[in-house]
Amino acid sequence: MLFRRVAVIGVGLIGGSFGLALKQAKACGHVVGIGRSRANLETALARGAIDSIGDDAADCDLVLVAAPVAQFPRILEDLSSRLSPDAVVTDGGSTKRDVIAAARAALKGKVGQFVPAHPIAGSERSGAEAADAGLFRGKRVILTPLRENPEDAVEKASKAWAACGARLSRMDAEEHDAVLSTVSHLPHLLAYALAQDVATRGNSGRLFEIAGAGFRDFTRLASSSAEMWRDICLANRDLLLADLARFEKKLERMKKCLADGDAAGLERLFEEARAARDKWLNPSS
Amino acid sequence: MLFRRVAVIGVGLIGGSFGLALKQAKACGHVVGIGRSRANLETALARGAIDSIGDDAADCDLVLVAAPVAQFPRILEDLSSRLSPDAVVTDGGSTKRDVIAAARAALKGKVGQFVPAHPIAGSERSGAEAADAGLFRGKRVILTPLRENPEDAVEKASKAWAACGARLSRMDAEEHDAVLSTVSHLPHLLAYALAQDVATRGNSGRLFEIAGAGFRDFTRLASSSAEMWRDICLANRDLLLADLARFEKKLERMKKCLADGDAAGLERLFEEARAARDKWLNPSS
Numbered sequence: 001m002l003f004r005r006v007a008v009i010g011v012g013l014i015g016g017s018f019g020l021a022l023k024q025a026k027a028c029g030h031v032v033g034i035g036r037s038r039a040n041l042e043t044a045l046a047r048g049a050i051d052s053i054g055d056d057a058a059d060c061d062l063v064l065v066a067a068p069v070a071q072f073p074r075i076l077e078d079l080s081s082r083l084s085p086d087a088v089v090t091d092g093g094s095t096k097r098d099v100i101a102a103a104r105a106a107l108k109g110k111v112g113q114f115v116p117a118h119p120i121a122g123s124e125r126s127g128a129e130a131a132d133a134g135l136f137r138g139k140r141v142i143l144t145p146l147r148e149n150p151e152d153a154v155e156k157a158s159k160a161w162a163a164c165g166a167r168l169s170r171m172d173a174e175e176h177d178a179v180l181s182t183v184s185h186l187p188h189l190l191a192y193a194l195a196q197d198v199a200t201r202g203n204s205g206r207l208f209e210i211a212g213a214g215f216r217d218f219t220r221l222a223s224s225s226a227e228m229w230r231d232i233c234l235a236n237r238d239l240l241l242a243d244l245a246r247f248e249k250k251l252e253r254m255k256k257c258l259a260d261g262d263a264a265g266l267e268r269l270f271e272e273a274r275a276a277r278d279k280w281l282n283p284s285s
Numbered sequence: 286m287l288f289r290r291v292a293v294i295g296v297g298l299i300g301g302s303f304g305l306a307l308k309q310a311k312a313c314g315h316v317v318g319i320g321r322s323r324a325n326l327e328t329a330l331a332r333g334a335i336d337s338i339g340d341d342a343a344d345c346d347l348v349l350v351a352a353p354v355a356q357f358p359r360i361l362e363d364l365s366s367r368l369s370p371d372a373v374v375t376d377g378g379s380t381k382r383d384v385i386a387a388a389r390a391a392l393k394g395k396v397g398q399f400v401p402a403h404p405i406a407g408s409e410r411s412g413a414e415a416a417d418a419g420l421f422r423g424k425r426v427i428l429t430p431l432r433e434n435p436e437d438a439v440e441k442a443s444k445a446w447a448a449c450g451a452r453l454s455r456m457d458a459e460e461h462d463a464v465l466s467t468v469s470h471l472p473h474l475l476a477y478a479l480a481q482d483v484a485t486r487g488n489s490g491r492l493f494e495i496a497g498a499g500f501r502d503f504t505r506l507a508s509s510s511a512e513m514w515r516d517i518c519l520a521n522r523d524l525l526l527a528d529l530a531r532f533e534k535k536l537e538r539m540k541k542c543l544a545d546g547d548a549a550g551l552e553r554l555f556e557e558a559r560a561a562r563d564k565w566l567n568p569s570s
Contacts, residue, residue, distance in 0.1 A: 070548075120497040140495070175491075182483060183496040187503040190475055192558040193535045198467060199561030206460075208565045210425070211468040212405040217502045218472040222562050226555035230548055237543040244540060248533070250478045255529060258522040263355075263515055270511035273477040276484030277507050280493045 002159055003028040007057035009075055010067030011035050011044040013123060014092035016131025018064050019049035021164035024133045032060065035067075044128035058082045062160055066092035070231040072099050076106035076114075083107070089114045090157040094122070094180060094228075096144045096173035098235040103146075112148035115157035117141055118176065119166060120184075124223035137165035144173040181239040186247060188221045188229050189240065195222035287444055288313040292342035294360055295352030296320050296329040297510075298408060299377035301416025303349050304334035306449035309418045317345065320352075329413035343367045347445055351377035355516040357384050361391035361399075368392075374399045375442040379407070379465060379513075381429045381458035383520040388431075397433035400442035402426055403461065404451060405469075409508035422450035429458040466524040471532060473506045473514050474525065480507035 006022060008015040011033040022028045033041050033050030034057065041053045057063045057079055065075055072093065079089065089107075093099040096116050103114045121139035123130065141161040145154045158168050171179075198207050198215075233240055257266035291307060293300040296318040307313045318326050318335030319342065326338045342348045342364055350360055357378065364374065374392075378384040381401050388399045406424035408415065426446040430439045443453050456464075483492050483500075518525055542551035 120495065122497070122499065140497070142495070179488070179492055179495045182486070183492050183500045187479060187500055189539060190479065190536075191503060192555045193532060193539055194472060194475065195558035195562045196554050197532055197535045199557055201467070203464070204561070207464055207468050208561075210405065210427070210464045211565070212407070212425070214407065214506050215468045215472055216566070217505050218476060219558075219562055220502050221499050222555075222558040223566075224559070226552050226559050229555055230552040233543060233551060234546060234548055237546075241540060241543055244536065247478065247482055248536070250482045251474075251529065251533070254474060254478055255526060258518060258526055261519060261522075263519055266518060267511050267515040269481050270477045270507075270514055272484055273480035273504075273507040274509070274511050276489070276493075277480045277504055280496070281501070281508075 001027065001029060002163060003062040005029055005060045006031045006062045006064070007034060007054070007060040008032070008050060009034045009057065009063065009065045009079070011041055011050060011128050012066060013126050013130045013135070014119060014121075015064060015066035016044050016047065016049040016128040017133065017135035018066065018092070018164060019044070020047070020131055020133035021136055022160065023048065025163040027160070027163035028062070032057070040128050044131065047128060047131060049128060049131050056082045057087070059084060061087050062156070063087055063089040064092065065089065068225075068228045068231040069093045069095050069099055069235050072102040073106060076102055080106050080108070080110065083110055083113065087113060088153050088156040090117045090160060092117065092119055094118055094184070094232045095235040096176045100144070100146065100173055111146060112150055113153060114146065115149055115154050116144045116146070116173065117157060117161060118144070118180070119161070121166070122224070124220050126225040126228065134165070136161065139166055141166040141168050142176055143168060143170050144176050145170060177236050178239050181236050181243050185233055185236055185240050186243045188224060189233060189244070191219045191221040192229070195219045286312065286314060287448060288347040290314055290345045291316045291347045291349070292319060292339070292345040293317070293335060294319045294342065294348065294350045294364070296326055296335060296413050297351060298411050298415045298420070299404060299406075300349060300351035301329050301332070301334040301413040302418065302420035303351065303377070303449060304329070305332070305416055305418035306421055307445065308333065310448040312445070312448035313347070317342070325413050329416065332413060332416060334413060334416050341367045342372070344369060346372050347441070348372055348374040349377065350374065353510075353513045353516040354378045354380055354384055354520050357387040358391060361387055365391050365393070365395065368395055368398065372398060373438050373441040375402045375445060377402065377404055379403055379469070379517045380520040381461045385429070385431065385458055396431060397435055398438060399431065400434055400439050401429045401431070401458065402442060402446060403429070403465070404446070406451070407509070409505050411510040411513065419450070421446070424451055426451040426453055427461055428453060428455050429461050430455060462521050463524050466521050466528050470518055470521055470525050471528045473509060474518060474529070476504045476506035477514070480504045
């Protein structure tokens, strides 16, 4: 057994799946769930993702913070006074610069106990109801360790995520936030924008009636938690705005091809996209 | 048996699936395949989507044109002189105004034999290899009949698509093109733009390494045939450019929320999108 007592703060898709996975791997003893919604905690308890509902992380040797990132300052503030000296804290936040800043401010001299992590294992589903013991299996978890982290703490956090079945990699927080802005936050924003556009048109009933599998997949990300993605987009807004500006330049190029009737130019852009995506999914072909 | 001899011009995903489905339903006798690529026609033959490879649609009582829409003028020109007086022609083109204009120009007095159709049953896969007898099952096929069509011709075309398992509806060509621009052509363009953006960045290797299921689904449409989508986007460019302009206004609103740190405004936009999409997929919930 790796951990005697685990606290999961925020028992949603990520937190609930973490509890289920650690327990299935027999990697921990008791799991205490902490959160805002009593109903959601009851669901987590009934599903076996947590063993009890608690108020704080006292006496725990592993803590996962898996709440929307805007709540981290308050959560880490609360955690600071209750944290056991031997405990390791990790998190599931999708942005890392803001989470690290919040941890430094709240945990102060204890910040070395906090090993920032981001599991690339989301889904548009949310809440304890969506938790799944296999969510992290084979998925990447990016650690963005701090200079204050003793290697021992990074190793404990790594073992926790590895016990959930994840593949681990390390990156610095700046690169993490830049990469995720491009491959995750930007597509979320675009999916929300298109779904919101269609939803607010006069003929939205007709549009949804005719929309097929392409629209469904393109907008899947727009079924994600609005609160969670509001927080992520705001936390990472400098990089996201830069990515949006770059994306709009790409759109300008496509618009110019359309307006000019430039078939060869348009096909070249489409083909670059297609070839790169197919190579990504089938590196050998 | 509904049709004695069927010609499929363009034996790709749509044409090949049409041949397989009609044959599985025992709705036709011989199917002759016509196309540009000998290799693709051989694949179609080996897979049983067609019974022979031919040069023209002479002596056929049903013709499906399922080529990229920019090829319709030439194909319909060729078809015009060979068309049996009792034959019905239908198509699988994703745009209808341009296809109808091409049909009027090429078929002239015979245009009443042409019943325009659009099966909403695409996939990012293409070619005879991807053909599937069940592709149209339960999927919508939109007919955009012409004032020149005798009801008898519309009925024959309807029966062909119904034999493939499709649900039929009717719309005028202008509405069809406007609706499809919004729910299909625009998301394709956006998916191509994001995949092309990522593919051409200096750190594209890193970006693809970290990209997860969200990016995969968002960009699925970018694996579609570049030639086919070049033609569709150009054929429908007036409506597509108008949709793009509208979409960019939505992006402006989101950018303003980000720049202003307007959390409530951003969450409201995201939540409108989420609620509308979820209601679309689960009307009862």
